[in-house]
Amino acid sequence: MSKRIHSGWALLIAGLAICTVSQAQQAPGGSTIQRETKIIPIEPGRWTGKRLEDGQPDVQGHWSNTIANHNNWTDPQGGVPGDPNPRAIPKTQRSERAPSRVSDPADGEVPFQPWAREKQQEFLKYFHDPIKPEYIEPLARCAPAGVPKSFTWHGFEIRQYPGYVLILFNSGWRIVHLDGRPHLPGNIKLWNADSRGRWEGNTLIVDVTNNNAKARLARTGEFFSDNVHIEERYVFDDGGQRFNYVATITDPTVFTRPWTATIPLRRYTEKDQIDGWNYEVAEANTPDGSLKHERYERMCIENNGPFGQVAIAPSRK
Amino acid sequence: MMKRLLSVLVIVALTPVANAAEKIPRLSNGKPDFSGIWQTTSAADYDLEPHSARIDAPPGPGVVEGNVIPYLPEALQQKQQNFAARDTDDPRLKCWTLGTPRGIYYPEPFQILQRATDVTVVFQFGQSVRTIFTNGTLHPKVTDNEFYLGDSRGHWEGDTLVVDVTDFNEDTWLDRAGNFHSAKLHVVERWKFLDAHTIEYHATLEDPEVFARPWTLSVILHRHREKNFQLIENYCFTRDFDKYYPVPAKE
Numbered sequence: 200m201s202k203r204i205h206s207g208w209a210l211l212i213a214g215l216a217i218c219t220v221s222q223a224q225q226a227p228g229g230s231t232i233q234r235e236t237k238i239i240p241i242e243p244g245r246w247t248g249k250r251l252e253d254g255q256p257d258v259q260g261h262w263s264n265t266i267a268n269h270n271n272w273t274d275p276q277g278g279v280p281g282d283p284n285p286r287a288i289p290k291t292q293r294s295e296r297a298p299s300r301v302s303d304p305a306d307g308e309v310p311f312q313p314w315a316r317e318k319q320q321e322f323l324k325y326f327h328d329p330i331k332p333e334y335i336e337p338l339a340r341c342a343p344a345g346v347p348k349s350f351t352w353h354g355f356e357i358r359q360y361p362g363y364v365l366i367l368f369n370s371g372w373r374i375v376h377l378d379g380r381p382h383l384p385g386n387i388k389l390w391n392a393d394s395r396g397r398w399e400g401n402t403l404i405v406d407v408t409n410n411n412a413k414a415r416l417a418r419t420g421e422f423f424s425d426n427v428h429i430e431e432r433y434v435f436d437d438g439g440q441r442f443n444y445v446a447t448i449t450d451p452t453v454f455t456r457p458w459t460a461t462i463p464l465r466r467y468t469e470k471d472q473i474d475g476w477n478y479e480v481a482e483a484n485t486p487d488g489s490l491k492h493e494r495y496e497r498m499c500i501e502n503n504g505p506f507g508q509v510a511i512a513p514s515r516k
Numbered sequence: 517m518m519k520r521l522l523s524v525l526v527i528v529a530l531t532p533v534a535n536a537a538e539k540i541p542r543l544s545n546g547k548p549d550f551s552g553i554w555q556t557t558s559a560a561d562y563d564l565e566p567h568s569a570r571i572d573a574p575p576g577p578g579v580v581e582g583n584v585i586p587y588l589p590e591a592l593q594q595k596q597q598n599f600a601a602r603d604t605d606d607p608r609l610k611c612w613t614l615g616t617p618r619g620i621y622y623p624e625p626f627q628i629l630q631r632a633t634d635v636t637v638v639f640q641f642g643q644s645v646r647t648i649f650t651n652g653t654l655h656p657k658v659t660d661n662e663f664y665l666g667d668s669r670g671h672w673e674g675d676t677l678v679v680d681v682t683d684f685n686e687d688t689w690l691d692r693a694g695n696f697h698s699a700k701l702h703v704v705e706r707w708k709f710l711d712a713h714t715i716e717y718h719a720t721l722e723d724p725e726v727f728a729r730p731w732t733l734s735v736i737l738h739r740h741r742e743k744n745f746q747l748i749e750n751y752c753f754t755r756d757f758d759k760y761y762p763v764p765a766k767e
Contacts, residue, residue, distance in 0.1 A: 337754070413758070484655060485652075485654075486653075
C-alpha cells in the first residue's frame, strides 16, 4: 500500500494528522484550516482588474475558503455535532464563530421540507457511528466533493482558456463551458454536475444541472435531490484577491423555497506558506532558483483515516 | 502572359507548404495549440504489440516500432503472468489512473487545455488531471513522489512538443495485455500536428529494470468534432459504492 501513496495523498494524510494534533489546543477543524469569522461583502459590478487575451477577467491561480472545512454546513466552525472526541467540542460561543453558509433565509437554516429534515438528521445521527454504508460520507471514499461542497474542501486552482474556466479541486475537476451550448441531456447525472458559465462584470455566473446529488453538502448531512438547479455567482473583488461564492439552490422536491449559500474565499500565492490544505502546492524547481509554486497531481485512494478505515471500497482491497 | 503564368505556377507550388504551416491552430505566442478533445482509433490499449483477435480484444497491427517490446528475460516472464491474469489484475479495472502514456491511447476522450505556460490534460476516465509544464521549470528536486502520471516537463522543438516524464510509481500497466513498467520508467513524448485535426503522438519508453533498451510507440490522435462534444466525467472508482447513495426521497 505504501507504494500507492504518493505525495498528494501523503500531504492529505499529513494535513489530517496535523488537524488531530492541533485539536488539543485549538478549536475543531485544525490550525491548518484558515478560520476567519467574518464574510467580507463584495458587490457585483464592473471588473477593473487584469484581463486575459480573450477578455475574461483574469482570476487564474490558487484559491481556498477562508472560514472552515466541510464539518458543519450551518455552523462552519462548530465541529460535527455529536463528535465523541471531547476536544472537538467548540469552546467558543456561536456568536463568536463564522456565520452559517446559508445566507438566505436570514435564520441561516436550510429550508428543508419536514421529511428531508428528518433525513438530514438521520445522517448526522449516524455520522460518528456509521452502522450502514450510506452513513459514510462519499468524500471519505474519495468521491468528488461535488457542487457546492468542493469549495469548502481543500484549496483548488482556477485555470482559464478561451471558452472555458477549468477548476481543479482536490477531488475531481469541473470544466465550465462559456460558449452558451446547451446542458447535457437531463438523464446524465454527475458528481461534479454540468456547468455553463458567462461573465458579467466582476461576476462569473454558472448554471449547474445534471447533479447526481450523492455528495452531501457537509458532514452534517445536508442534501438536495438530483432535480436540483444551482445558479452560482463567483463575485471577485477588484484586486482579484478574494471572491464570494454565492449560490442559489432550487429544488422543490426537498426544500420549501429556493435558498442561498455564501462561501468566502481568498487567493493564495507564493507569499503564503504551503500548508497542505488551503494551499496544497509544491515548490517548483526553477532554473534561476526563483520562488514558484505549482500543483502536483492529486490522487485520492482513501480519505477515511479518521474514520477507522471502514470505507474501503471492494476494488481497493 | 508568360510572366503571369510563371507567377501563378510559383504560387501553386508554394501554397501547400505555406498552408500546412499556417493551418494548424496556434497560441498567440506562435506555438502550436493542441486545445481540443482527442482520442485514438487504434487498438493500442488492448495490446501495444501486434495481435490477432481474441475474446477480449479486437485484432490490431500493433503500435510498437519493430513490433516487439524488448523485455529483459525476467520482466518478460512477469509480462506473461500479467497477460494470463489480465481479466483481474489490470489496474484499469480498479479505475486507477491509467498513467503515461496509457491515458493518451485509452479508448475514452481526453481534453487538452493549453496556455503558454502549461498544457493541461484532463482525462474523461478516472480522476486524473495531468499538467505538462512548458514554463521552463525542471523536474522537482524530490524524485520519489511516485506519481501515477509522472512529472511532465515540456519544451518546443520547432512545432513539436517534446515532453520528458519521470518519477512514476509501479501501479500502472501500459495496456490490457499486461505490458508493464517499474518506477524507473522514463518517457519522452513527441506531440506534433499532422493537420489541424490530427496529432501524431510518439512515446519512447526507457526502464532499466524492465526493458533491454529504449523503445518507441506511436498513435494518431483524432479531434472530436461532433457538435457540442464534451467530456462526461467518468470517475469510475465510485461505481463500487454508488449504490449506497440513493438520493434521499420522501417515503
